[in-house]
Amino acid sequence: MNTFGWLVKREYWEHKGGFYWAPIWVSGVMLLLTLLGIVVAESAASRIEVNGGIPWREISERMSSGDFVHAGTGLDVAYVALAGLLCVVFFFVVFFYLLGALYDDRRDRSVLFWKSLPVSDTSTVLSKVAAAVLLAPLISMAIATLAYIVLLVIVGIWALLHGINPLPAIGASHTLGLFWRFLLTLPVDALVALPTVGWLLFWSAYARSKPFLWAVLVPLFAFIANSWIGLMGLPHLSKEFLYKDVISRLLFGIMPGWWLEDGGEKFRLTRNVFRGDDMLEVFSPSHVYGLLATPGVWVGAIVGTALIVAAIWLRRSRIETSS
Amino acid sequence: MSAVVHARKLSKKYGTTVALDAVDFEIEAGRIVGLIGPNGAGKTTALKAILGLSEFDGELSVLGLDPRTDRPKLMEQVCFIADVAVLPRWIRVGQAIDFVAGVHPRFSREKCEAYLGHTKIRKDMRVRELSKGMIVQLHLALVMAIDARVLVLDEPTLGLDILYRKTFYENLLSEYFDENKTIIVTTHQVEEVEHILTDLIFIRDGRIVLDASMDEVADRYSEIMVNPDKAEAARALNPLSERQIFGKSIFLFDGVDRSRLAELGEMHKPSIVDLFVATMKGTYA
Structure with missing residues (x-):
């Protein structure tokens, strides 16, 4: 393995709790709650909605009535829900990971150990970018997929207990198709995440204390100041532009797939999939990669790259923190 | 052989505070240099x-x-232990060895494991489970397994007990140091490094006040224990310092003829500590 590989591995060692255990625990709890819900629904013979995104009622009713196509759609929704849940976990984990990435080792002075090794600051910072936009999402996706497979086993057992063959429903779902489409969204996610990655790494490298406050309060004050300037009747940026195109891209850009909603009507269709729309359509490559035709993505990528370069530059000589 | 470290008019300011004031120095290969000075002197x-x-x-x-520009390349040949306890607390001993082995071309895993074999450190331990002394043992094992040309130690034994401090320097001398290596060490525990140093640099208020080999120091400085009746005569020779013990005066002289001093009393080789105290007189005043 080369130096860069070791650097990424180092990130994994240090942040295994967030990158690996957090999604495992969350999806485990989700599956457990679903299982409990099913058991309760069965024993009470009632149609309790098993909450949390997995449309159990749809799946079980359609399977019972032999509507395997829509049962399969229900399974697709469950897969997307599991993945979506882990996206939320991912957001928090990676947000705080990036804020600490170039700060924590300065605070505990272990930066002096890392800097005593023949590793350039550029590789160090880029390894943290790679951990955030490649390693962590891949682990998250793998765990979501495993959790979905466990769910399929649960559904299968339930079906067999009711004398239903689960295979037609599973066959009507799009497990593999969705899996590939999720994978295909990762490069776009990474590109869209660049401004946030750069913004958080920049403050992580810059702050002598409390990188979180810098990263969050600077945009907040900019927003408030802009509103005041507006109230005074002076030229200012539109609130919507500042929030949607600047602040949320600097702070929330690492949320996987958040741009799908922005990309048009398609994402809202997930709520209407039972009316016959195809889940695959939402994540279709032409839809996902259509985003690349919008200039905002590239402007953000340039800004993000500039911020990462600034973080590398700061990393060169900024070692002390105030604590 | 050319100098390992070559500095000309090296300066550094923090705001208006001058930490280093245009200092010049050279460090040759195969030396063990003590960089000694009071707190805040610029070491x-x-x-x-x-x-x-x-x-x-x-x-x-x-x-x-x-x-400034070649740090990654430089760190293939230069190792440092900056202060105690800078190893990341979350890392496991085995991971630290794997990582250094992965990124450092001159690291020998066998050597490192052999050093650790003499300690109570096990590979599955995390650094945060180790005592301060064990962390330094681990750091030293990692560093000694690197075939580097320069080793920089910044207060490497601060806060350690006497057993760890003694074995630290013993290991360094017996298993690491040779004529191709150079060691630069700063410490306040001067008496512990005194016998291993080959060169001495005293630094005060950002300036170098003494830069000499230990042999030169031994030639230049002498310490005399003088009975009270001859104390006045000794004072007339302009000593660097004077202190009293058991009713006698001890004088430290810089560059005064040995034969003249021998008439005044009993001659000793001055310790670095006494020399340091005499040189740094008034630093905090």
């Missing part, structure tokens, strides 16, 4: 500049490289 600033950890003004080359 750490000088080391940081040498290690490429901070910006500076003036001219500085280490092994022919500019530490």
Whole structure:
């Protein structure tokens, strides 16, 4: 393995709790709650909605009535829900990971150990970018997929207990198709995440204390100041532009797939999939990669790259923190 | 052989505070140099500049490289232990060894494991489970397994008990040091490094006040224990310092003829500590 590989591995060692255990625990709890819900629904013979995104009622009713196509759609929704849940976990984990990435080792002075090794600051910072936009999402996706497979086993057992063959429903779902489409969204996610990655790494490298406050309060004050300037009747940026195109891209850009909603009507269709729309359509490559035709993505990528370069530059000589 | 470290007019300011004031020095290969000075004298600033950890003004080359721009390359040949307990607390011993082995071309895993074999450190332990002394043992094992040309130690034994401190320097001398290596060490525990140093640099208020080999120091400085009746005669020779013990006066002289001093009383080789105290008189006043 080369130096860069070791650097990424180092990130994994240090942040295994967030990158690996957090999604495992969350999806485990989700599956457990679903299982409990099913058991309760069965024993009470009632149609309790098993909450949390997995449309159990749809799946079980359609399977019972032999509507395997829509049962399969229900399974697709469950897969997307599991993945979506882990996206939320991912957001928090990676947000705080990036804020600490170039700060924590300065605070505990272990930066002096890392800097005593023949590793350039550029590789160090880029390894943290790679951990955030490649390693962590891949682990998250793998765990979501495993959790979905466990769910399929649960559904299968339930079906067999009711004398239903689960295979037609599973066959009507799009497990593999969705899996590939999720994978295909990762490069776009990474590109869209660049401004946030750069913004958080920049403050992580810059702050002598409390990188979180810098990263969050600077945009907040900019927003408030802009509103005041507006109230005074002076030229200012539109609130919507500042929030949607600047602040949320600097702070929330690492949320996987958040741009799908922005990309048009398609994402809202997930709520209407039972009316016959195809889940695959939402994540279709032409839809996902259509985003690349919008200039905002590239402007953000340039800004993000500039911020990462600034973080590398700061990393060169900024070692002390105030604590 | 050319100098390992070559500094000309090396300066560093923090705001209006001058940490290093245009200092010149050379460090030759195969030496063990003590960089000694009171708190805030500029020792750490000088080391940081040498290690490429901070910006500076003036001219500085280490092994022919500019530490500011060539730090990654420099660190293949330079190791440092900066203070105790800078190993990341979350890392496991085995991971630390794997990582250094992965990124450092001159690291020998066998050597490192052999050193650790003499300690109570096990590979599955995390650094945060180790005592301060064990962390330093681990750090030393990692560093001694690297075939580097320069080793920089910044207060390497601060806060350790006497057993760890003694074995630290013993290991360093017996298993690591040879004529191709250079060691630069800063410490306040001067008496512990005194017998291993080959060269001495005293630094005070950002300036170098003494830069000499230990042999030169032994030639230049002498300490005399004088009975009260001859004390006045000794004072007339302009001693660096005077202190009283058991009713006798002990004088430290710089460059005064030995034969004249021998008439006054009993001659001793001055300790570095006494020399240090005499040189730094009034630093905090």
